[in-house]
Amino acid sequence: MQSDVLTREAIESQLTTKWLGRPVTVFDAIPSTNNWLSEQAAQGAAQGALAVADVQTAGRGRMGRTWQSPPGAGLLFSLLFRPPANVTPGQVGLVAAAGAAVGIAKHLGVDTRLKWPNDVLVNGKKVAGMLGDASFRDGRAEWVVVGIGLNVNLAPADFPSPPPGGVEPTSLLAELGNPIERARLLAAILAAIEPRYEALVAGEPQAEEWRRLSATLGQPVRITGGVAVEGVAQDIADDGSLLVKQDDGSVVSVAAGDVTLRQS
Ligand code: BTN
Numbered sequence: 321m322q323s324d325v326l327t328r329e330a331i332e333s334q335l336t337t338k339w340l341g342r343p344v345t346v347f348d349a350i351p352s353t354n355n356w357l358s359e360q361a362a363q364g365a366a367q368g369a370l371a372v373a374d375v376q377t378a379g380r381g382r383m384g385r386t387w388q389s390p391p392g393a394g395l396l397f398s399l400l401f402r403p404p405a406n407v408t409p410g411q412v413g414l415v416a417a418a419g420a421a422v423g424i425a426k427h428l429g430v431d432t433r434l435k436w437p438n439d440v441l442v443n444g445k446k447v448a449g450m451l452g453d454a455s456f457r458d459g460r461a462e463w464v465v466v467g468i469g470l471n472v473n474l475a476p477a478d479f480p481s482p483p484p485g486g487v488e489p490t491s492l493l494a495e496l497g498n499p500i501e502r503a504r505l506l507a508a509i510l511a512a513i514e515p516r517y518e519a520l521v522a523g524e525p526q527a528e529e530w531r532r533l534s535a536t537l538g539q540p541v542r543i544t545g546g547v548a549v550e551g552v553a554q555d556i557a558d559d560g561s562l563l564v565k566q567d568d569g570s571v572v573s574v575a576a577g578d579v580t581l582r583q584s
Pocket of ligand 1: 351380397469470
């Protein structure tokens with residue numbers, strides 16, 4: 321592979337989408353692409369806007385965690401959506417996760433899975449995580465920013481430490497054994513997210529694909545970081561919630577949280 325410099329020109333030359341990823345703004349370094357794009361969204365930026373950074377100095381993960389990635393090795397980007405009233409931020413996150421999983425799989429010929437709500441796994445290890453930010457008005461999301469952190473060309477020494485009970489991290493380089501050109505991979509991911517988001521907006525149920533990709537369903541799980549629930553992950557509802565069957569037989573719908581596998 322030639323040197324893998326992430327530039328606006330390199331990304332634009334690979335994009336095949338109609339509106340997703342346009343316009344693209346690329347930063348050598350920025351505190352957080354999610355923070356920057358959320359500010360742009362609040363100022364009226366259009367749906368589809370993409371922010372990409374080679375380095376984040378204050379990258380944010382889910383549940384108040386940080387997200388770290390060394391220079392030149394990760395894909396760190398955020399996408400702006402302005403969903404209609406029938407679409408929840410959780411659903412936007414899930415179509416983004418499904419698109420990322422399918423985009424990576426198709427582009428690289430590797431099997432990918434989703435750990436609810438939106439971690440992407442390769443060989444059971446985490447290659448990507450997602451963080452959603454949203455602004456609500458009159459009971460609906462005015463905008464949703466989905467930030468994706470993907471471990472592309474990271475060496476094992478640079479893998480982030482997993483949270484307690486969390487999934488072991490990996491990178492595409494570690495799993496595939498060869499470095500990957502980030503601009504092409506980014507374009508492949510956006511090409512997979514765009515039609516899934518359009519189908520979601522058109523009212524087509526997406527849960528079937530989430531079920532097919534899910535590494536969580538059928539597993540004994542413990543949910544933390546919101547409601548505390550234990551049981552077996554039974555299904556994913558159309559609104560993106562995880563349905564957990566508790567030991568007493570009752571089924572709880574979980575909209576957000578951290579899933580760890582329960583030793584039963
Ligand atoms: C997780 O905890 O798994 C979610 C990680 C999300 C990281 C991405 S990197 C691009 C975007 N900007 C951020 O500050 N976070 C997200």
